[in-house]
Amino acid sequence: MMNEIKTYNLSQLEDLTSRYGQPKFRAKQLYEWLVGKHAISYDEMTNLPKDFRAQLAQDYPLATCEVIDRQVSKDGTRKYVVCFHDGCMVETVAMPTGENDERLTVCFSTQVGCAMECAFCATGREGFCRNLTANEMTEQVSLVERDFGRRVTNLVAMGQGEPFLNYDALIEALRMANSADSFNIGARHITVSTCGIIPGIDQLAEEPEQFTLAISLHSAIQEKRDQLMPRVSHQPLPSLKKSLKHYVEKTNRRVSFEYLLIKGVNDGEEDLQALLDFCDGLLCHVNLLPMNKIAGSPFQPSPRYIADHWISTLGKHHIEATMRRSRGSDIAGACGQLKNSLQNVSRETI
Template structure:
């Protein structure tokens, strides 16, 4: 059986035709799912019993079980621990802003990129999530909130460009008017810098925001914390970003996790500013989330403010990410890992 959430409207229309049903039924079914959050074919009241039986014989709803919900007492951020039918666990984080509800979704179970400051990668990658499984994270989030989610960040566990085909199909599906109809400008995709995929993504000419996990100004320093730096240099990444900017006319966001005594000195700030000052970009400074399994500590508030000030003095647009959910381990992979450890 197939997960019906993996199908686009055209794919479900084709299935309907093959199974001697009207193509218009496909839109009816998907609207029940995405507009009304109905996850049982028998509850779709304008679908015939014959079609209901055919659907039940061929498809299932890949909606994960909610294992845990943690709600921050500080800012109402919710962290979800979700379990799929195969027993694999992922996390999603719901954040409430004045401009609407945002969700940070995972694209893989685990991650193989090996970034040293990230808990997602500690046990490596188990498998990719399908298009429908990524969609299901949003559906579960909306069900919990009882409200629409209007912004999506692909910044949870996993490297989106390491699951390229499923993620590209997800971006098509989540944006579709028959589905969740989330505008491309309300979607951000974060990558650690897989150069060929950045260029391939640029060729699709979307309005989706591209975020690059940079975290260092030099290849030497970046290799110490991000293994991907052994494959792609910062120059190659910046060249790919230039290609993206020219194709889309969109600015690139550079994520920079500030780690005490590793990449947070004034010299680091000046070197980073020199690297980016002439690029259409924005720097998002992130106080690193401390993980038990490594020795990285977050920079002091004073250091962060000085780093920000130096970038601004060079004309680089910069903000310090608002910290949300720190009391509930809202950083990637922390909840999943602690849950797995507690079961062993």
């Protein structure tokens, strides 16, 4: 299996190096290259014997992702179309933020395509292809670190795909990212964004790590949410709220709601009141999102004054709310836009 060796712990690598007749300390060196330094080639592992490296390359090939397209926004955001060994492609976004860009956040994909078919999402038009492996998720983090020449500080599973439909690989990737031997990203700086897959929420509540949870809500009116997000219509809002209450009680962690404001669709007074009712009794934060224009989409962004009104009203009800600043809008900012727009491009490797 391609990249199988990247999943080995130190004990397994000790067994492997022993089979090759190598001393035990070689396992630690190999572990540091694979897990700590995220090597993409055995040629990088210069403290390992050349013959040993050649044997590993033959028996345990390291398939690395390639960057098919890379665009840089005027605000510093970088967006990549990433191709894996089988030709499948996803998008990855890197956002330097903070007063001096001290934070570097990576929004990574968990699936190739997406089965959720959300009406406002460019990726939803593509359909589902396959799940990503844990290594394919962390490789997206590695390529950003190589491109920026600095460590990633924050992660969001909010690229292409529904993370909780690939739960086991997702958690493995998050633990790799959190490990002090690997990326060493604090669990509270790692967020999983879901359409509201209730079994996944319940399972995350039982995990020992303090990963954070964001829910793509987009409407607290059942009929509207079903139209916008048809694949979660079988998981009604009352059941979602019950699951979130359990999550908060179990973890004592706040839930974030992602709410895309769409002009004339979900930005009226009845929509605001429904959101207030849904948030009542929950430890939560509301992220209002600006709508990215997508070619061929009937949806348009709400005026800024509506967002200001919502933030003010939510605040009066003691619900913290913010308007997320649109980033990367000049480089096909919405997930799936850049990948879907590519035609006849050549590959470049980072």
